[in-house]
Amino acid sequence: MKIAIIGFGAAAIGFIERVKNSNIEIHVFEKSKDIYSSSISGIRADGKLFVSKEMGGDLDIDLDLQKQLVDFWISKTGNGNYETGSSFSNMDYYKQFYSKGFLPIHSDFYHLGTDQLKQILFNIYEEYRSLPNIHFHFESPVSQVNIEGETVTLDYDGAFDKVYVAVGRSGHALIKAIIKKYPQIVLDSTKVDIGIRFELPNHIVEDLNREMYEFKIKYKSKTGYMVRTFCNNPSGYVVTENYGDFTTVNGHAKIKEKSKNTNFAILTTVQLTEPFNDPIGYGANIAQLSNMLGGKRVILQTYSHFKDSKRTKNLYRVKPTLDEKKYILGDINLAYPRRIIESIIDFVENLDLVVPGVAHPDNLVYAPEIKFYSNALNNEEFKNLKFIGDCSGFTRSIIYATAHGYMMGEEILGD
Numbered sequence: 001m002k003i004a005i006i007g008f009g010a011a012a013i014g015f016i017e018r019v020k021n022s023n024i025e026i027h028v029f030e031k032s033k034d035i036y037s038s039s040i041s042g043i044r045a046d047g048k049l050f051v052s053k054e055m056g057g058d059l060d061i062d063l064d065l066q067k068q069l070v071d072f073w074i075s076k077t078g079n080g081n082y083e084t085g086s087s088f089s090n091m092d093y094y095k096q097f098y099s100k101g102f103l104p105i106h107s108d109f110y111h112l113g114t115d116q117l118k119q120i121l122f123n124i125y126e127e128y129r130s131l132p133n134i135h136f137h138f139e140s141p142v143s144q145v146n147i148e149g150e151t152v153t154l155d156y157d158g159a160f161d162k163v164y165v166a167v168g169r170s171g172h173a174l175i176k177a178i179i180k181k182y183p184q185i186v187l188d189s190t191k192v193d194i195g196i197r198f199e200l201p202n203h204i205v206e207d208l209n210r211e212m213y214e215f216k217i218k219y220k221s222k223t224g225y226m227v228r229t230f231c232n233n234p235s236g237y238v239v240t241e242n243y244g245d246f247t248t249v250n251g252h253a254k255i256k257e258k259s260k261n262t263n264f265a266i267l268t269t270v271q272l273t274e275p276f277n278d279p280i281g282y283g284a285n286i287a288q289l290s291n292m293l294g295g296k297r298v299i300l301q302t303y304s305h306f307k308d309s310k311r312t313k314n315l316y317r318v319k320p321t322l323d324e325k326k327y328i329l330g331d332i333n334l335a336y337p338r339r340i341i342e343s344i345i346d347f348v349e350n351l352d353l354v355v356p357g358v359a360h361p362d363n364l365v366y367a368p369e370i371k372f373y374s375n376a377l378n379n380e381e382f383k384n385l386k387f388i389g390d391c392s393g394f395t396r397s398i399i400y401a402t403a404h405g406y407m408m409g410e411e412i413l414g415d
C-alpha cells in the first residue's frame, strides 16, 4: 500500500510512529523548507505535553496511551530533560478557585521547552528518514487533493491508496480548498476563541507557578461566555505569530533562559449559530482590525486602560518581554466586541480575588490572541481520505494530535 501524509507535525509523527515498521510505503509532503525551518506549531514552540481527559481535544483518549506518547516525546530529547507538574491535584488550590466561581481543570503536564524542540524534531526525523519505506518531500506545499475512484492524487506526481491530511491549523488554506470541493465532510463550524495575552511579574503568581506551573481554569462570565486560561508561561516570553494575512500574540517559555514575567492567554469562546458558518473569517477579521490599528503590529495596553477604554501611552512597572518593534501602545477596545472585553475584565477581576495582584493597573494586556477551532471533519465520508490532528477539528494539543495519528495508524494496520 502506498500512502501520503500531508504535513509533518504532531499528528503525522503519531501516525508514523505506529506504522513505521510495517511494509506501507509512506510519502510525507511538508511545506517547510527542511526539518529546521520553523512553522506555526507547538512542536516548534514551548512544547508542553498534557495528560488529561478534560482538555486537548474532543476525542476519548486513554490516559495510558497519552502517557505512553509523552514518554515517546521525552525519549527523543536525548537527555531526558523536562519540567513537570500537576494542575489542581492539591485540593486546597482547587477549593480556593472553586469558591470564587472557577472550574479548575485537572491535568498532568511535562514541559520540554522551546530550546529543546528543534533537537527533538531532528532526532525523530533522522530515525524516520533512515527507514526504507519512509520518504520525505520538503518544500512541497500541497494545495489540492483529488479523490479519483480508488486512489487520491495531490499536486505532485503519483497516486496514493490513502491520503492522511495532517496540516494542523497553519494548513487552513488546504482544508478550505478541500471543503470547497467536498463540502459534505464538514460536521460543525461555529466556534472561535478570542482573547488577550496577559503578562505580569512572576512574584504575583509564584505560588501557583511553583505548585502547578500551568493553571487551567474556566469561568462562566456575567456575559454568559465561557472564559478560560490557556498556555501559562512562568518566566516566559510573549511572541508574535504570523498567519500571513494577520499577526497574533502567543507565549512560550524556555528550559534555560528565564524572564521576570509570567504570561498566559485569557480566551473567550464565541459560539454563534445559524446563519453563521465562518468562525475563522470572524476571528481573522478581528485580528486584521487590531493589526490595522497597530500599524501591522500587535496592540499592548495596561490592564487599567484596557478596563477604562483609554489608549495607553506609557508603561509603569511591568516591562514587556515582547520585542518593542513588534507592538504599539494602543486601545484594544477599538478592535474587540464589547461582550468579549467585558467577559475578560469580569474574569480578571474575579481571578484577583483568588490571586491578589492579577488586576494591578500596570499589568499588561496584548491583542489579538485568537485560537481557531478547525471545522470538525467527517472521517467516515471517504475511505481513502482522512484528516488527523488539529485540522480534523478534533484535537487542540500535541498529545491529542499525536494520539489521533497513532490511533489512525492502528486502524490502517487493522485494515
Ligand SMILES: Cc1cc2nc3c(=O)[nH]c(=O)nc-3n(C[C@H](O)[C@H](O)[C@H](O)COP(=O)(O)OP(=O)(O)OC[C@H]3O[C@@H](n4cnc5c(N)ncnc54)[C@H](O)[C@@H]3O)c2cc1C
Residues within 6 Å of the ligand: 006, 007, 008, 009, 010, 011, 012, 029, 030, 031, 032, 039, 040, 041, 042, 043, 045, 046, 047, 048, 049, 050, 140, 141, 142, 143, 166, 167, 168, 169, 170, 171, 172, 174, 241, 250, 388, 389, 390, 391, 395, 396, 397, 398, 399, 401, 402
Ligand atoms: C505557538 C504555539 C504554541 C503551542 N504550544 C503548545 C503546547 O505547549 N502544548 C500543546 O499541547 N499544544 C501546543 N500548541 C498546539 C499544538 O502545536 C498543536 O495542537 C499540534 O501541534 C497539532 O498537531 P498537528 O500535527 O495537527 O499540526 P502541526 O503540528 O501544526 O503540524 C502541521 C504541519 O503541516 C505543515 N503544513 C501545513 N500546511 C501544509 C500544506 N498545505 N502542505 C504541506 N504541509 C503543510 C506545517 O508546516 C506543519 O509542519 C501550540 C500551538 C502554537 C501555534
